């Protein structure tokens with residue numbers, strides 16, 4: 340089922356086969372954290388996913404995901420944290436910016452959380468530009484947030500509030 344679409348890019352409910360296909364084809368990105376013990380052994384975090392597709396051809400382009408980020412004990416303290424991974428063949432032509440924008444609009448339209456955020460490696464310039472184009476603002480640097488290549492790395496935090504959203508498809 341197509342959840343949302345615009346300008347040739349759609350977000351659709353994935354099957355497990357879609358998820359397995361994209362994860363296998365995506366490969367390990369340049370900015371993937373080092374493998375380690377799964378976080379699920381400590382904290383159960385529900386991860387939601389939608390498949391990114393080319394609406395003209397139905398081609399699978401990647402996955403977007405989101406999970407709750409907790410800043411306190413009440414629902415009012417929760418934010419969505421979003422992520423994305425595109426197949427190498429789908430990168431560099433605006434899909435990442437549009438897919439994340441569509442996800443932001445979809446989450447604000449269908450859930451009550453007022454904040455959506457995303458974090459990415461300080462060296463992941465493509466994702467930082469894509470997030471900015473999707474309307475998220477650069478908020479700061481989270482020091483030493485993950486390990487990559489055996490080295491503890493900083494990440495950049497981006498965020499958008501419901502009140503930042505001028506209108507669906509608007510610039511903020």
Ligand SMILES: CC(C)(COP(=O)(O)OP(=O)(O)OC[C@H]1O[C@@H](n2cnc3c(N)ncnc32)[C@H](O)[C@@H]1OP(=O)(O)O)[C@@H](O)C(=O)NCCC(=O)NCCS
Pocket residue numbers: 368370401422423424425426429430431432433434435436437458459460463464465466468469472
């Ligand atoms: C990061 C990612 C989602 C960006 O999506 P994308 O569709 O490739 O990016 P876009 O085409 O929307 O481009 C966004 C901007 O980044 C720039 N860009 C794209 N690839 C780049 C690269 N390798 N280095 C620097 N800038 C790059 C584009 O030129 C564009 O900037 P511009 O508008 O100033 O020209 C995608 O490349 C991807 O899935 N990469 C691998 C997984 C990943 O890194 N996910 C994020 C982890 S937090």
